[in-house]
Amino acid sequence: MSDRDLEVVDAELLDDHLPEVRKDRAPALSQPEDDPDAWLSDQAKEDVNAGIADGTRAGYKGDMDRFADWCAAVGRRPMPAASQTVTEYMSYLKRTPRPRTGRPYGPRSMDRIIASIRSAHRAAGHKPPDTMGARKVVVGYRAELANANDPAAEPRKASPADRTVLRAALAELDRTTLAGKRDAALMLLGHALASRGSELVPLDWPGNFTEQPDGGFKVRVYRKKRKIWQNVPVVLDPEPELCAVRAVRALVAALADEGHTEGALFLRMDRWGYLAPPMYRHGKPIGDPDGRMTIEAASDIVQRSIERTGLPGRWRSHSSRRGFVKSARQARVDIVRIGRHGGWKDNSTALIGYVDEDDAEGEHNPLAQIGQAAVQRDEEQQ
Known part of the structure; x- marks a missing residue:
């Protein structure tokens, strides 16, 4: 997973999930405090670890x-690090x-790196360094980029794959093949569920699907x-070529033919x-x-399928989730209903961020x- 796809999550990571600072990198320092209660059992470590996304943990490890x-290289101490x-x-x-x-x-990645450093210190039992100066560097950097009209000042968002985009992409597919x-x-299912790639890839058939009397299913x-x-209801679409239900059933039937x-x-x-x-990689499975x-493979499919149309944009698996919001807004669906279908909280500021600038046109x-x-x-x- 690339650094731009990770989110800034100032999570409390555990020391056995972070890189050890080798002795040849910095002088070993003793713990600043000796608190007899400052320890976790193996079970507690497992429970905390379960609450941290794999991508976040891997990203923080690479940052550290x-x-x-x-x-x-510069002769400084990485832990406990000075604020300077x-x-x-x-x-x-x-x-x-x-x-x-x-x-x-970019500024967003630098925000995440600051969070990584602070999290690593807490996990190792150190007080996190004061990062006010570091954050001011990032704020100034973001302002410089914005004044220069540099796209790096803006978050890298996936372009929305709404029904118009999906219709064009599906026209380029040979849907007679597996x-x-x-x-x-x-x-289509990613759009219907307003799902992230990380929510779509784990789905099992028939385990995550329940047939409904109207011909659709709940996922x-x-x-x-x-x-x-x-449990997200997915109904039959009046346009068969854009129907997620029909597309899933066609895939299931084709997979059954393959055993x-x-x-x-x-x-x-x-x-x-x-x-x-x-x-295999290096001879190992x-x-x-x-x-x-994988999630990356799902994004590659979305990117490859839509790029065949020649439509400009940054197409990833997340495009389906953003596209659902755009499609629903175009259909004048209430924003609360959109949020509840896609799993957002009713007061979600993230959902508001999905409303594109072009949504304010017309x-x-x-x-x-x-x-x-x-x-x-x-x-x-x-």
């Missing part, structure tokens, strides 16, 4: 590895191009951000269409042993609505 390497060390590190990241991208870290059926079902989805299960009748719904395939091919595809524009109301009042008074 790189921070420790930099400290070793963290500030200096942010200044270094702001000015230093990364080998992979040729650009420095891979085409899978890709169509993945995009039991685990909303990872809120840590809750939700796969239960378990992971979205399976990896090789270029020849073979299901769940074994994968990798990937889900049952053939379930009939949704507040000025246009004010004008229409004024005209209506004048007509009523006449």
Whole structure:
């Protein structure tokens, strides 16, 4: 998972899930306090660990590895780090191009790195360093980028794959093939559930699906951000080519022809269409042993499918979730109903962030609505 796809979560990570600071990187220091109650049982560590997303934990570990390497190179102590060390590190990241991208870290990634450093200190029993100076570096950096009209100042969001986009993408798929059926079902069900890739990929057939009298089904989805299960009704769509129910049933039937009748719904395939091919790295097997595809693979499918249309944008698995909001807004669905269908809280500021600037055009524009109301009042008074 790339750093730009991780979220800033200032979580309390446990010391056995963080990189050890090697002795050749910095002098070993004793714990600042000796509290006889400052320990956790193995069971408690497991319980805390279960509450931390895998991607967050992996991202924080990588951040601390790189921070420790930099400290070793400049002769500073990574833990417990001085506040000036963290500030200096942010200044270094702001000015230093990364080998992979040729650009420095963006402000959002730097916010996450600060959270990683603080979290690592708490996990190791140290008081987190004061990061006011480091955060001011990031605030100033973000302002510089904004004044220069640099896109890096803005969060990298997936483009919304609404019904118009999906219709164009599906027209480019060969839905007579197993891979085409899978890709169509993945995009349409992701839109219907307003799901993240991390919520879509774990779905099992028939385990997460319950047939409904209206011909549709309810899908039991685990909303990872809120840590809750939700039963989402998916109904038949009047446009068959955009119907998630029909697409899923077509995929299930095709999988049954291949002998796969239960378990992971979205399976990896090789270029020849073979299901769940074994994968190896350095001679060792990798990937889900049952053939379930990864979140990254789901994003690749969405990106590849929509890019065939020539439509500009940043297309990822999250495009389906954002696209659902856009489709629902275009259909004048109440924002509360949109949020409850997609698993947002009623007061979610994140949901408001999904409402694009172009949503304020045309009939949704507040000025246009004010004008229409004024005209209506004048007509009523006449």
